[in-house]
Amino acid sequence: xxxxxxxxxxxxxxxxxxxxxxxxxxxxxxxxxxxxxxxxxxxxxxxxxxxxxxxxxxxxxxxxxxxxxxxxxxxxxxxxxxxxxxxxxxxxxxxxxxxxxxxxxxxxxxxxxxxxxxxxxxxxxxxxxxxxxxxxxxxxxxxxxxxxxxxxxxxxxxxxxxxxxxxxxxxxxxxxxxxxxxxxxxxxxxxxx
Amino acid sequence: xxxxxxxxxxxxxxxxxxxxxxxxxxxxxxxxxxxxxxxxxxxxxxxxxxxxxxxxxxxxxxxxxxxxxxxxxxxxxxxxxxxxxxxxxxxxxxxxxxxxxxxxxxxxxxxxxxxxxxxxxxxxxxxxxxxxxxxxxxxxxxxxxxxxxxxxxxxxxxxxxxxxxxxxxxxxxxxxxxxxxxxxxxxxxxxxxxxxxxxxxxxxxxxxxxxxxxxxxxxxxxxxxxxxxxxxxxxxxxxxxxxxxxxxxxxxxxxxxxxxxxxxxxxxxxxxxxxxxxxxxxxxxxxxxxxxxxxx
Numbered sequence: 190x191x192x193x194x195x196x197x198x199x200x201x202x203x204x205x206x207x208x209x210x211x212x213x214x215x216x217x218x219x220x221x222x223x224x225x226x227x228x229x230x231x232x233x234x235x236x237x238x239x240x241x242x243x244x245x246x247x248x249x250x251x252x253x254x255x256x257x258x259x260x261x262x263x264x265x266x267x268x269x270x271x272x273x274x275x276x277x278x279x280x281x282x283x284x285x286x287x288x289x290x291x292x293x294x295x296x297x298x299x300x301x302x303x304x305x306x307x308x309x310x311x312x313x314x315x316x317x318x319x320x321x322x323x324x325x326x327x328x329x330x331x332x333x334x335x336x337x338x339x340x341x342x343x344x345x346x347x348x349x350x351x352x353x354x355x356x357x358x359x360x361x362x363x364x365x366x367x368x369x370x371x372x373x374x375x376x377x378x379x380x381x382x
Numbered sequence: 383x384x385x386x387x388x389x390x391x392x393x394x395x396x397x398x399x400x401x402x403x404x405x406x407x408x409x410x411x412x413x414x415x416x417x418x419x420x421x422x423x424x425x426x427x428x429x430x431x432x433x434x435x436x437x438x439x440x441x442x443x444x445x446x447x448x449x450x451x452x453x454x455x456x457x458x459x460x461x462x463x464x465x466x467x468x469x470x471x472x473x474x475x476x477x478x479x480x481x482x483x484x485x486x487x488x489x490x491x492x493x494x495x496x497x498x499x500x501x502x503x504x505x506x507x508x509x510x511x512x513x514x515x516x517x518x519x520x521x522x523x524x525x526x527x528x529x530x531x532x533x534x535x536x537x538x539x540x541x542x543x544x545x546x547x548x549x550x551x552x553x554x555x556x557x558x559x560x561x562x563x564x565x566x567x568x569x570x571x572x573x574x575x576x577x578x579x580x581x582x583x584x585x586x587x588x589x590x591x592x593x594x595x596x597x598x599x600x601x602x603x604x605x606x607x608x609x610x611x612x613x614x615x616x617x618x619x620x621x622x623x624x625x626x627x628x629x630x631x632x633x634x635x636x637x638x639x640x641x642x643x644x645x646x647x648x649x650x651x652x653x654x655x656x657x658x659x660x661x662x663x664x665x666x667x668x669x670x671x672x673x674x675x676x677x678x
Contacts (some may be wrong), residue, residue: 190385196614207383208383208384208385208427209383209423209424209555211414211417211418223518228397230414230418230419231418231419232411232414232417232476232477232479233564235477235479238479244482245482246479246481246482246483247479247480247483249411249414249418250409250411250414250415250480251414251483251484252385252407252410252413252414252417252427254385254427254429254430255407255410255429258386278636283505302441306639334479335477352478352563353478355477355478355562355563355564355592356478356479356480356563357477358477358564370575
């Protein structure tokens with residue numbers, strides 16, 4: 190079957206989708222967006238977390254056909270999504286991230302090693318600055334979940350952070366640095382206001 | 383596999399009547415796991431996410447009509463006063479990602495003995511609104527669970543909503559697992575005090591082939607509370623009464639040994655949870671009573 194939906198603000202179309210396929214498979218294998226990670230395939234690990242109509246969900250548990258006409262934001266579109274949010278919406282009418290850009294999206298932060306390039310979202314920059322990325326496999330899911338939490342709770346307590354990230358596993362067990370990163374992003378968000 | 387995408391409830395019923403083997407999918411938190419792992423290859427998937435009514439709830443005089451697909455997140459956010467037991471249970475479901483998708487209709491459809499909503503529904507008192515092209519019926523929650531992952535639904539029926547009695551007293555929910563999030567219950571216990579009828583109801587999860595009430599324990603406690611005039615005098619529950627209640631709750635279990643825990647551990651833990659949740663709810667009842675008397 191064919192599935193039409195919005196990915197990172199742009200309309201997309203996936204063809205030859207099998208009816209039992211997950212949104213995660215469509216994103217990775219049909220649209221070439223491997224940012225959302227495939228690990229447990231049962232909603233335990235959170236590494237495939239994306240936003241579906243604004244709400245964080247495990248992409249592995251959403252049937253492809255269920256996203257027809259819906260809006261999905263993946264980690265590849267997170268920087269642009271956060272930018273638009275900060276600017277209070279899309280001013281130019283040409284926002285979002287194209288499939289081409291999303292496929293080539295690279296984390297090029299503002300530190301000297303990564304060099305200058307695509308701007309990161311505040312949560313992505315905070316993860317780099319706090320050293321919250323180890324093997325990196327859980328990072329995309331954590332970024333999407335943490336970013337959404339900061340949208341709802343600009344001033345989160347540690348308990349808020351832990352609760353929001355309770356569905357994301359880090360097998361490197363880098364949780365303390367991840368907590369640091371979210372606290373840092375929240376603090377920077379507070380300063381900016 | 384065919385993907386059926388009804389745009390309305392009537393279309394969904396018609397599709398289920400035409401294809402009784404169709405597997406309904408809403409949040410997908412059970413169905414997609416089975417498909418991902420190749421444990422299930424349904425001929426038809428019946429997507430219910432376009433049926434808007436299933437995401438609505440309505441608080442009536444005595445009960446809340448909860449749409450089958452209302453996600454646990456919404457229950458926690460909006461129904462804490464009317465359905466405190468279910469709201470507490472909802473909060474223990476998996477993770478935010480899962481609670482954003484899953485709802486009580488799916489829990490009932492799967493009818494796993496470990497489903498978190500069941501003890502709360504049993505304790506509060508509920509009826510499942512099942513519908514087919516043949517008509518609507520309300521299935522009492524006590525008659526709904528018929529076996530391990532089996533329920534009273536006919537092949538052409540879909541769950542439209544659950545009618546849950548609004549709390550008329552304190553309710554509690556307790557669950558045993560290895561961590562707070564992402565836990566399938568080793569065992570779980572729900573309790574609801576009903577001061578209006580002077581009864582206490584219970585629900586046990588993950589400790590029998592189906593979710594069950596501890597009926598002997600309820601009868602014992604109702605009689606003991608009545609005899610001692612506890613509902614009126616608001617005294618603390620005698621430790622011996624609490625212990626007997628806990629023992630009877632443990633006795634209502636018929637658990638198995640599995641990877642999550644042994645049968646004897648489950649029995650023991652249900653007893654402990656029964657005693658604790660009884661104490662918590664009763665203390666809260668006494669507190670509320672003092673408060674109303676003080677105000678009067």
